[in-house]
Amino acid sequence: MNIAFVGCGFVAAYYGDSLANYPELRPLAAFDIDPSRLSAFSKQYNIPIASSFQAILDNPDIDLIVNLTPPASHVEISRAALLAGKHVYSEKPLSLDRAGAEELIALAAKQDRLLAVAPCNFLGWSMQTLARLVRDDVVGTPRLVYAEIDDGPIHQMAYTTWSSTAGVSWPAEMEFRVGCVWEHAAYEVGFMTSLFGPAATVTSFSHTLVTDKMEGLAPQDLGPDFCVGLIHFHSGVVARLTIGTIARRNRSMTITGDKGILHVPEIWDFEAPVQFAVTRGSTAKPTSSLLLVDTPPNTPPESEAKSSGTGPSPERGIQVDTQPPPMDTPRLYATSPSYRMDMSLGLAEIAAALRDKRRPRMAADHAFHIYEILQALNDSVAAPGHREITSKFVPIDPMPALQTTASNCTISW
Ligand SMILES: NC(=O)c1ccc[n+]([C@@H]2O[C@H](COP(=O)([O-])OP(=O)(O)OC[C@H]3O[C@@H](n4cnc5c(N)ncnc54)[C@H](O)[C@@H]3O)[C@@H](O)[C@H]2O)c1
Numbered sequence: 001m002n003i004a005f006v007g008c009g010f011v012a013a014y015y016g017d018s019l020a021n022y023p024e025l026r027p028l029a030a031f032d033i034d035p036s037r038l039s040a041f042s043k044q045y046n047i048p049i050a051s052s053f054q055a056i057l058d059n060p061d062i063d064l065i066v067n068l069t070p071p072a073s074h075v076e077i078s079r080a081a082l083l084a085g086k087h088v089y090s091e092k093p094l095s096l097d098r099a100g101a102e103e104l105i106a107l108a109a110k111q112d113r114l115l116a117v118a119p120c121n122f123l124g125w126s127m128q129t130l131a132r133l134v135r136d137d138v139v140g141t142p143r144l145v146y147a148e149i150d151d152g153p154i155h156q157m158a159y160t161t162w163s164s165t166a167g168v169s170w171p172a173e174m175e176f177r178v179g180c181v182w183e184h185a186a187y188e189v190g191f192m193t194s195l196f197g198p199a200a201t202v203t204s205f206s207h208t209l210v211t212d213k214m215e216g217l218a219p220q221d222l223g224p225d226f227c228v229g230l231i232h233f234h235s236g237v238v239a240r241l242t243i244g245t246i247a248r249r250n251r252s253m254t255i256t257g258d259k260g261i262l263h264v265p266e267i268w269d270f271e272a273p274v275q276f277a278v279t280r281g282s283t284a285k286p287t288s289s290l291l292l293v294d295t296p297p298n299t300p301p302e303s304e305a306k307s308s309g310t311g312p313s314p315e316r317g318i319q320v321d322t323q324p325p326p327m328d329t330p331r332l333y334a335t336s337p338s339y340r341m342d343m344s345l346g347l348a349e350i351a352a353a354l355r356d357k358r359r360p361r362m363a364a365d366h367a368f369h370i371y372e373i374l375q376a377l378n379d380s381v382a383a384p385g386h387r388e389i390t391s392k393f394v395p396i397d398p399m400p401a402l403q404t405t406a407s408n409c410t411i412s413w
Contacts, residue, residue, distance in 0.1 A: 001025060001351035003089075004056045006077055007068035008032035008041035010171055011091060011343075013164035014334035015066065016045035018344040021332055024351050025344060029056050037168055044166040053077070057084035064089060064114075064350060070174050071182060075100035078115070082107045087114040087354070089347055089362075092186045094371040096178075101371045108364050114353070116362035117370070120346030122191035123361060124270035125322040128399045129290065130253070130262055131195045133320065135398070136288035138276060139257025142196070145239035146256075147188040149267070151180070152249040155213040155225075165335045176213050179223015180243045181206060181378040187267055188241055188253065189231070189373050193366065194396045196233040199373055199389045204229035204380035209246050229377045243377075254413065259284035263413050268339035271324065277317035277411045291318050293406045319409035322402050365393035 001024060005012055008030055019025055029050040032038040042049045050056045056065065057080060065081040067074060067090040075095045078088045082104070094117045095101040108115035121127060134142055154175075162170035175183055193199060206227035211219035226244040233239070255262045259282050266272045276291060278284065324331050333340040346362055353360035369391045376387040 001063050001347075001354060002028045002061050003064045003066055003347060004029040004031070004050065004059070004062045005041070005047065005066045005068060006031050006053060006056065007070075007073075008034075008037045008166070008168075009068065010164045010168045012041055012068045013044070013166045013168065014336075014341065014343040015068070015347070016041065016047075017165055017335050018332050018342045019045065020329075021327065021342060022344055022348040022351070025347055028062055029059065031056055037166075040166045040168070053080070057081065057086070063087055063354070064347070066347065067091060070171070071096055071178050075104060078104050079107060082111050082113050082115065085111060085113065087350065089116045089118070089350060091118045093117070093182050093374055094367050096182065098375060101368055105364050105368050114350055114360060115364040115367065116346060116350055116360060117367035118343070118346055119187050119190060120343070120349065120362060121187055121267060121270070121341060122194045123345055123349060123399055124342065125324050125402055126264055126270055126272040126274060127191050127267065128402065129320055129322040129404055130255070130264050130274050131191075131398060132401065133262055133274060133276065133288060133290055134195060134255060136286075136290065138260050138286040138288050138291060139255055139262055139279075140259035140284060142237050142255050142257045144256045145192060145237060146254045147192060147239050147241045148250040148252050149184045149188050150242060150244045150247040150250045151184065152245070152247075154245040155210055173214060173217065176217060176222055179208075179378070179381075180225055180245050181227050181374055182223065185227070185241065185243050185374050185377055186370055187251075188243075189370050190366075191253070191267065192231065192233070192239055193369055193373070193393070196237045197235045197395065198233065198369055198392045199231045200234045201232045201386060201388055202229055202373055202376035203386045204377045205384040206377065206380045208381075224378070224381050227377055227380065229380070231373065241377075252413070258282065260286060265413070266339065268341055270333070270340050270342055271322065274320045274322070275317050275409060275411060275413070276320065277315060290320050290404050291406050293318060293408055295408075315411040317409050317411040318406050320404050320406050322404050325402060359394065361396050361399070363394065363396075365391070366396060369393045
């Protein structure tokens, strides 16, 4: 699939860093209104420079446009790309308002083009294993999800020194203006909707707790830095979602059912372990092959193993580690000290869907549903409360199963 990048800022490097994982993705052009960023991105990843956005739209060889512009430009760029007959992969959010989101969905359908919206982390190895374990019934009926995406007190960190592989500074002002809901909620929401199906309601509260984050930004210019939402899914599952840039970093997910509990400590790490513990009081024995532990000979059964020290016995569980899909070369992730994400996986999923003439796992109806939930969460800045979610989407197929290994572990969460 021939692709073109529009917007060569901070996040573009995350795509550039992982592009080589997918030789089927051929980057034919890149464009940015900032010539120095365009030139640095082009040089770093060996992608030809387009003379203008129009030149990309006019190039009949380009199949898909990757829209990596700031959120306020998403609708304008995606609209032009769809009108030019291109498929679109947009960074999140789809739009910052309902009219824009609805327009793009209708336009993609009219033009018979694919419209996908990042993030793609719900297709990542670890999250797919988590979903597989839920489908294998290891927690029984899932009842409650604690989804956390606290990113630490960013305003107190040395964010002015953060820079991408292509030398672009982290866009602090944009991030502070847009706020934590539009910037981060989709990483948790996209996974939950892909597994539990459509949401029925969102009850939420959002607030800007620190109003003097950055010189030159007045309190009214800042998006929320804290949001807590309760999402009630039609399937009966309830999720408590916390998003913020104030509290200590915690980007985890915990799914509790009648039989067991599943936990992923870091949803931005495609290779994060998935841990399982039996729910207190449950006598259920999970039967998933993913939980079969190869116990070395002469290891005493866990019930006989003595805890050391004088404290309470540690809670024991099973850890499932997932191997990434095999490749001839080492897998490349976005270059970041704090996580391993393969941002280009979403592009590869679109390429595979087009090649195989099948529905992509990242589809416009799911993107719109995520948009609607994010909008409900963000609307609680102005008015905390309860909102109905009306959109639905076609269920999403799991990714092909990956190789996993299970081992005994101590549960520390
Ligand atoms: N910063 C992050 O850590 C991060 C992580 C994941 C996703 N995202 C998302 O990625 C998107 C881009 O964020 P970013 O951090 O790269 O921002 P950025 O400001 O660093 O980069 C955006 C780039 O788009 C360019 N641009 C703006 N309007 C344009 C137009 N009309 N045509 C062509 N280029 C245009 C800008 O010149 C800039 O270089 C946002 O939607 C953001 O939510 C950001």
